[in-house]
Amino acid sequence: MKTYVSRFDLRLFRAIFNYRRDSFLPAFFRVISFIGSGYFYFLFLVYMYFAQAELFKPTLFVSLIGFGVQLPIYYLLKNTIRRVRPFNAHNDIDNMVYPIDEFSFPSGHTAAAFLVAFIIGYFIPALAAYMYIYASLVAVSRIYVGVHYPSDIIAGALFGTGIGWGAVYIVNHFIF
Numbered sequence: 001m002k003t004y005v006s007r008f009d010l011r012l013f014r015a016i017f018n019y020r021r022d023s024f025l026p027a028f029f030r031v032i033s034f035i036g037s038g039y040f041y042f043l044f045l046v047y048m049y050f051a052q053a054e055l056f057k058p059t060l061f062v063s064l065i066g067f068g069v070q071l072p073i074y075y076l077l078k079n080t081i082r083r084v085r086p087f088n089a090h091n092d093i094d095n096m097v098y099p100i101d102e103f104s105f106p107s108g109h110t111a112a113a114f115l116v117a118f119i120i121g122y123f124i125p126a127l128a129a130y131m132y133i134y135a136s137l138v139a140v141s142r143i144y145v146g147v148h149y150p151s152d153i154i155a156g157a158l159f160g161t162g163i164g165w166g167a168v169y170i171v172n173h174f175i176f
Contacts, residue, residue: 009150010090010149012150013143016144029096030096033142036138041112041116048060052123058175062168066115067112069163070115070159073159073163077106077159079103082102083103083152086146087146094146095145096145105151105155107139107156108156109142110138110139110156113135113160114132114135114157114160114164116135117132117135117161135160
């Protein structure tokens with residue numbers, strides 16, 4: 001079963017990675033991947049502070065708890081599982097970005113994007129669909145730029161969403 005899953009994972013990776021390489025997509029997905037690095041996530045808290053002041057404190061607590069739990073577990077999983085990145089495992093794959101760490105599983109960009117999508121979707125439901133589209137684009141971008149397999153992305157999406165749900169639960173039941 002594991003061999004079949006690995007072969008399917010690699011086939012799906014190659015289908016996404018090789019799609020329309022001569023178009024605008026490589027540049028587009030490099031930009032999305034950069035935005036997904038998290039440098040801009042604090043802007044949501046700035047927005048909440050000024051535009052939705054009554055929701056700022058719970059949003060801040062959910063964000064702090066979410067990322068406070070997500071990051072250490074992410075690093076523990078990365079360094080325990082130690083899955084080699086596609087561009088390191090296959091000579092015919094050239095990465096389009098340089099990841100900050102060595103291992104592939106789970107995708108931290110995807111986990112963070114889905115965590116943020118969950119938080120924003122929870123506090124501003126009208127933005128939920130847009131945020132999940134954004135998170136999905138981040139996920140696909142990580143495959144397209146050659147640094148993650150599809151299973152890394154799926155795990156990251158489930159992980160980030162689960163942490164988001166848990167952080168909201170903690171804040172709603174134990175803090176506010």
